[in-house]
Amino acid sequence: MSRLSFVLDGEPRTVEADPTALLADVLAGPAGRPSVRVACDHGVCGACTVLVDGRPATACSTLALAAEGRSVTTVAGLTEDGAPGPVQRAFIEAKGFQCGMCTAGMILLAEAFLARTPDPTRTEVRRAIGANVCRCTGYRAIEDAVLRAAALKRGAAPSPEPARPDEIAKTTGQPIFTTDLKLPDTAEGALLRSPHPHALVRAVRTERARALPGVLAVLTGADILALPHPTYGLWVKDQPLLAVDRVRHVGDPVAAVAARDAATARAALRLIEVDYEPLPPVATLDDALADGAPPIFDGPSPGAIPPHGAGVTTAKEPAPNVLYRFRHMVGDADEAFARADHVFTDTFEVSRMTHAALEPIVTIARPMGEGLEIWSSNQDPFLLRQDIREILGLAEHAVRVRTLPLGGGFGAKSFCKLEPITALLALRARRAVRLAISMDESILTLSQHAGRLTLSTAVAADGRFLARRATIQLDGGAYADASCLVADKAGYRVGGPYRWEALDVTAEVVRTTTVPAGSYRGFGGTQASFASESQVDMIARRLGLDPAEIRRRNLLAPGEPYRPGDSAIDCDLAAGLAAVAARIGWGERAASASDTVARGKGLAIGFKDAGGQGRFAQARVKVTAEGDAIVSCATVDMGQGASELFRRIVGRVLGLDPARVARAEIDTDQTAFDQGTHASSATAVTGEAVRRAAEAVRTRIFDFAGRRLGADPADLALAEGTIRAGNTHTPLKRLVLDYYGGLSAEFTGEGEVKIEADPAAALNAPIVYWMPNWVGAEVEVDRETGVVRVLHLVTAADAGHAMVPEAVRGQIEGAAMQGLAQALFERLDYADGILRNGTPQTYRLPLATDQPAAFDAVVLEQGLGRGPFGAKGVGEAGILGVASAVANAIEDAVGVRLTSLPFTPDRVLAALDAKAQQPAAEAVE
Amino acid sequence: MPTPQPHPALPARPVALPTLVGHRGRHAMPPFTVHTAASFAEARRLMTLRRARPLAGGLDLLNGLKTGAGPADIVMLERVAGAATIAIADGDLLLGPMVTHDGFATSPAARARVPALAAVWSEIANLRIRAQGTIAGNLLAGMPAYEAAVLLAAVDASLDSLAPDGTSARFPVAALGTPTGAARPFDHLVTAIRVPCTPLRLAYDRSLRPALSVAVALTTRLRRTVSIVVGGLHPRPIVRRAHVSDLDAPGDLAARLLADLPLATVPFAGSPFYRERMAAVLAARLLAELAR
Numbered sequence A: 001m002s003r004l005s006f007v008l009d010g011e012p013r014t015v016e017a018d019p020t021a022l023l024a025d026v027l028a029g030p031a032g033r034p035s036v037r038v039a040c041d042h043g044v045c046g047a048c049t050v051l052v053d054g055r056p057a058t059a060c061s062t063l064a065l066a067a068e069g070r071s072v073t074t075v076a077g078l079t080e081d082g083a084p085g086p087v088q089r090a091f092i093e094a095k096g097f098q099c100g101m102c103t104a105g106m107i108l109l110a111e112a113f114l115a116r117t118p119d120p121t122r123t124e125v126r127r128a129i130g131a132n133v134c135r136c137t138g139y140r141a142i143e144d145a146v147l148r149a150a151a152l153k154r155g156a157a158p159s160p161e162p163a164r165p166d167e168i169a170k171t172t173g174q175p176i177f178t179t180d181l182k183l184p185d186t187a188e189g190a191l192l193r194s195p196h197p198h199a200l201v202r203a204v205r206t207e208r209a210r211a212l213p214g215v216l217a218v219l220t221g222a223d224i225l226a227l228p229h230p231t232y233g234l235w236v237k238d239q240p241l242l243a244v245d246r247v248r249h250v251g252d253p254v255a256a257v258a259a260r261d262a263a264t265a266r267a268a269l270r271l272i273e274v275d276y277e278p279l280p281p282v283a284t285l286d287d288a289l290a291d292g293a294p295p296i297f298d299g300p301s302p303g304a305i306p307p308h309g310a311g312v313t314t315a316k317e318p319a320p321n322v323l324y325r326f327r328h329m330v331g332d333a334d335e336a337f338a339r340a341d342h343v344f345t346d347t348f349e350v351s352r353m354t355h356a357a358l359e360p361i362v363t364i365a366r367p368m369g370e371g372l373e374i375w376s377s378n379q380d381p382f383l384l385r386q387d388i389r390e391i392l393g394l395a396e397h398a399v400r401v402r403t404l405p406l407g408g409g410f411g412a413k414s415f416c417k418l419e420p421i422t423a424l425l426a427l428r429a430r431r432a433v434r435l436a437i438s439m440d441e442s443i444l445t446l447s448q449h450a451g452r453l454t455l456s457t458a459v460a461a462d463g464r465f466l467a468r469r470a471t472i473q474l475d476g477g478a479y480a481d482a483s484c485l486v487a488d489k490a491g492y493r494v495g496g497p498y499r500w501e502a503l504d505v506t507a508e509v510v511r512t513t514t515v516p517a518g519s520y521r522g523f524g525g526t527q528a529s530f531a532s533e534s535q536v537d538m539i540a541r542r543l544g545l546d547p548a549e550i551r552r553r554n555l556l557a558p559g560e561p562y563r564p565g566d567s568a569i570d571c572d573l574a575a576g577l578a579a580v581a582a583r584i585g586w587g588e589r590a591a592s593a594s595d596t597v598a599r600g601k602g603l604a605i606g607f608k609d610a611g612g613q614g615r616f617a618q619a620r621v622k623v624t625a626e627g628d629a630i631v632s633c634a635t636v637d638m639g640q641g642a643s644e645l646f647r648r649i650v651g652r653v654l655g656l657d658p659a660r661v662a663r664a665e666i667d668t669d670q671t672a673f674d675q676g677t678h679a680s681s682a683t684a685v686t687g688e689a690v691r692r693a694a695e696a697v698r699t700r701i702f703d704f705a706g707r708r709l710g711a712d713p714a715d716l717a718l719a720e721g722t723i724r725a726g727n728t729h730t731p732l733k734r735l736v737l738d739y740y741g742g743l744s745a746e747f748t749g750e751g752e753v754k755i756e757a758d759p760a761a762a763l764n765a766p767i768v769y770w771m772p773n774w775v776g777a778e779v780e781v782d783r784e785t786g787v788v789r790v791l792h793l794v795t796a797a798d799a800g801h802a803m804v805p806e807a808v809r810g811q812i813e814g815a816a817m818q819g820l821a822q823a824l825f826e827r828l829d830y831a832d833g834i835l836r837n838g839t840p841q842t843y844r845l846p847l848a849t850d851q852p853a854a855f856d857a858v859v860l861e862q863g864l865g866r867g868p869f870g871a872k873g874v875g876e877a878g879i880l881g882v883a884s885a886v887a888n889a890i891e892d893a894v895g896v897r898l899t900s901l902p903f904t905p906d907r908v909l910a911a912l913d914a915k916a917q918q919p920a921a922e923a924v925e
Numbered sequence B: 001m002p003t004p005q006p007h008p009a010l011p012a013r014p015v016a017l018p019t020l021v022g023h024r025g026r027h028a029m030p031p032f033t034v035h036t037a038a039s040f041a042e043a044r045r046l047m048t049l050r051r052a053r054p055l056a057g058g059l060d061l062l063n064g065l066k067t068g069a070g071p072a073d074i075v076m077l078e079r080v081a082g083a084a085t086i087a088i089a090d091g092d093l094l095l096g097p098m099v100t101h102d103g104f105a106t107s108p109a110a111r112a113r114v115p116a117l118a119a120v121w122s123e124i125a126n127l128r129i130r131a132q133g134t135i136a137g138n139l140l141a142g143m144p145a146y147e148a149a150v151l152l153a154a155v156d157a158s159l160d161s162l163a164p165d166g167t168s169a170r171f172p173v174a175a176l177g178t179p180t181g182a183a184r185p186f187d188h189l190v191t192a193i194r195v196p197c198t199p200l201r202l203a204y205d206r207s208l209r210p211a212l213s214v215a216v217a218l219t220t221r222l223r224r225t226v227s228i229v230v231g232g233l234h235p236r237p238i239v240r241r242a243h244v245s246d247l248d249a250p251g252d253l254a255a256r257l258l259a260d261l262p263l264a265t266v267p268f269a270g271s272p273f274y275r276e277r278m279a280a281v282l283a284a285r286l287l288a289e290l291a292r
Helices: A023-028 A086-093 A103-116 A122-127 A140-153 A165-173 A208-213 A221-225 A262-271 A284-288 A333-338 A380-391 A420-427 A441-442 A485-492 A525-543 A548-553 A574-584 A642-654 A681-709 A733-738 A805-824 A882-896 A905-917 B038-049 B059-065 B103-105 B109-111 B115-121 B126-133 B134-139 B148-152 B251-257 B274-291
Strands: A002-009 A011-017 A049-052 A055-058 A072-075 A186-193 A199-205 A214-221 A253-259 A271-278 A312-319 A322-330 A342-350 A363-368 A371-376 A401-402 A430-436 A450-459 A464-476 A502-511 A597-610 A615-624 A629-632 A662-664 A716-719 A722-725 A728-733 A746-756 A769-782 A789-800 A854-860 B034-036 B054-057 B075-076 B086-091 B091-096 B159-161 B168-172 B189-196 B199-205 B215-217 B226-229 B236-244
Touching: A011 A597, A049 A103, A049 A716, A055 A103, A055 A615, A072 B159, A086 A103, A086 A140, A086 A165, A086 A882, A103 A140, A103 A165, A103 B126, A122 B274, A140 A805, A199 A221, A199 A253, A208 A214, A208 A262, A214 A221, A214 A262, A214 A420, A253 A262, A253 A420, A271 A733, A284 A380, A312 A485, A312 B148, A322 A430, A322 A485, A333 A502, A333 B059, A333 B148, A342 A525, A363 A420, A371 A380, A371 A420, A371 A430, A380 A401, A380 A420, A450 A525, A464 A485, A464 A525, A485 A502, A485 A525, A485 A597, A525 A548, A525 A746, A525 A882, A548 A574, A574 A597, A574 A769, A574 A789, A574 A854, A597 A746, A615 A642, A615 A681, A629 A642, A629 A681, A629 A769, A642 A662, A642 A681, A662 A681, A681 A716, A681 A722, A681 A728, A681 A733, A681 A746, A681 B038, A716 B115, A728 A733, A769 B274, A789 A805, A789 A882, A805 A854, A805 A882, A882 A905, A882 B159, B034 B134, B038 B054, B038 B075, B038 B159, B038 B189, B059 B134, B086 B109, B086 B159, B091 B109, B103 B115, B103 B134, B109 B115, B115 B148, B115 B199, B134 B189, B148 B215, B148 B226, B199 B274, B215 B274, B226 B274, B236 B251, B251 B274
Parallel strands: A002 A072, A186 A430, A371 A401, A464 A502, A629 A662, A789 A854, B034 B075, B054 B075
Antiparallel strands: A002 A011, A049 A055, A049 A072, A186 A253, A199 A271, A214 A253, A312 A322, A322 A502, A342 A450, A363 A371, A363 A430, A450 A464, A597 A769, A615 A629, A615 A746, A716 A722, A722 A728, A769 A789, B086 B091, B091 B189, B159 B168, B159 B189, B199 B215, B215 B226, B226 B236
């Protein structure tokens, strides 16, 4: 160790540090700056950006020694008298963040940029912040924030609106995430992962690792076999905590180590010897389904498929390498196809993305009494408690799960992941163990589903849709995770928001020896919408119909059931389409800039159900004598704005400024139950439970106040902690102290929502609400290079009633950027079963500079939602329709149809070449 | 003065730990020692005696260490006198090894002497990397998609260096090998990048990075000479030069100069031959731009 002296946030500072330590570790460790968070650990994302002598530096890729004698500024150093400084205030005013993981780095980047460019244009800002990655916002709000910061620095008056505590925490660098959590005496965990896509594990020798000083526990498949339930997964539980006798994808965990520090844990991993016997990889859908394909599992897996409803049949592991089959039938498809004037059959291929949440997947488990206390960056604290109880054979009361806000999720942190193995390490090591995996490991942990979708659509002469047959094959990767449910959703959504006489849809999950696929924003809806909305456009063009018109003729109307037995459409699909068409200038064609480029426009309506299946959520609201409120529920805030939503719901019911409503931390010992943060259910399901809880506590307050005031509770009103009875205003506190005495009291109300099962609905419960995504895209295609530029993107969603408008807009924009990236470039690139871009440096994420030149996120409030005050969620909407709208615009521009994602320049050019060689138009069947 | 010899106790090769799938990161860095040098001579001596690798901005060297492999000794150039300076000598612009992308692009001397290159340089990388990353580091990182080699080869830049025996050497950037190849100055200490202040016109297209990037330079000092440099297809850029009388048919000229472009060896996720075809397309566009 050596002494390192520098000026930290304006104060001279000397710390003891290893001279080879990286600046990020010194700042986050001995220097006490938790805001310096390492995300990609590759110098790519910029989350760990600090300023060294005023210039931005990537702290994960800078030796601490380089800071010797210099001035280092972290985001904490930008505060003024403890309050947010101008750039921080601007980020708060412009809502320039969601989860907050990138925020410190973005603010410091902006600070450095504005020091040199005090009056920037939006284009200059876009280039500047294009240095860092934000996976949540879509960047528009960050640009707004930097422009606002420039104005504040030039002397503009700050907004009088007070900042929320979470906003101050995120912008000033307070510790808020699980990755920031530092418990005393905590060991570090690490996983040894398979280098083979498919192999038998013949032997695992751990003696040398166990003998390494500082190693506290080493686990292998043999330890896992001794557990009551050694596997996990949603529905089908086929994923062992550690590989037992076989590895099924590169990155499959084979052994786990707990050691005194991270370096020792990795040194121990290097001492573990594994004898593998490689097996043929099963890399693709075709490989897996070929006759004689090597089976990835030898026998049936544990778990069961829950009941489904009318028209649906399911099968678990119905064929070799087929994990699951979902079939949904409505009406008589044979009859409808027989009388169709046209039948169109098209096949589409979707790529898969990685989630790339900036906060790593991190779990800390600490033995406590008969069980464990767990902190995890997971969306499902109660499901996690249940899984850990089952897997480890513990009593449910002995497992306590705490969840802090997540630094991004997008599905990566749903359901059980690495928590059970961390818990087992902690039990074996008899001390707290922290397992924080790298972004490289996250890429090897879970992905979106790639897939192939073949749609046959029967159409009447007037363009009316009659029937659709669909075959969907999703690449589930090596293990089930949530794949079966994703198949349900893809299958149920592939008809889109249209009226059908008949449907016959089969959706299968196929196992391959690739990264397991599971929850990803859109959850099957993205894949289904791409195929369906592409084909709708193709059909329109083949029939010579306006793509907008063919949609209008077939859209479901408000109040009309989506499918027989299901809930009614709660949005005006035609009105949304008209709004987007108007904004994109549908029907008008702008001149191209040159002969080598062509412009075109496309429309799409992405569509999915939302709110989950048969969900149950509880909430609790407490009101103090002062009239302040505390809301308790288990929806995990990961930047979507759930906490602020709940505050506003409570505030609205109780007549209270939301600033006086606190959100309690999530702790399964304390918090009201929830089935998890999925399916954009926070607003419509948990939010409704919160509303009911707030109403319940209000009723209790009125009952109490009525008794004390001799008034009818029905005649009372509540405003900012004061009871109004006619013209009399009485502070609640006075009534409480009068009755309960000086030791005071509180009021508590509880609320819950259960979506009742109904076998008349295909998925065994009516859909909570419907989530449309109307998209208009204008593109420019370079005929010589195949480069597609999105000139204008309009993306709209229906919030029903937007309780937190800025959060709604942010969700739409952020999801749209993910959809745009998937359309144009983002994918996990597998070749012969080997992942070729499994690092943050090689996996391309969208940057600010990837935004469309014009980007309109439109928040519609169509007022038909069934959630609290008519609100609906929008968290997944924005991703649904983008890719198909871009594909449709490309065809409009240059007459070629791209049916495989992403539309990379080489693919576009290949399509143009093919068209040039075969210019004959497709015949209508 | 006798040539310094490596310490006999030092390992013959850099440290290389077994690869751990998914564990590239700072916790996987092997142990190493950091030295600081106050002069090029001291840095050169440490490189020879300790087999140390020089560290300038550090981004690529440290990220390389995160794979578990790398040098056992590092010598920081940050405090080497003159390492961050931009000077003029013999009609050339000399960029010290600590000159960052931003330092070069915003340098008054660079803007005055090599305005086209300075202007293009303000577009590469990003705000954060431009502030921290050095041109020399970019050049010697051996990453095919990196841009310094493309642009410096286009303007016929060279490297001044100190060889292991302390003698001075000079290498044209266009002739640089790879860190693992035979034609390499990678055991040298770069003391300056030498950029000729020759009047030239320069155009650069990085729109298809990392698949490829293309630079075209046109000089007219003695004869009209066109340089086309294609980066991203091979470990080092491909350079084509020709004397031309005019640029009336840029497409033909690009096709002719790039006709024998060797098939790309750097992996690419896309269609075969796309990059080779695009090299000609982008080069033709850049030539047309220069012709205007």
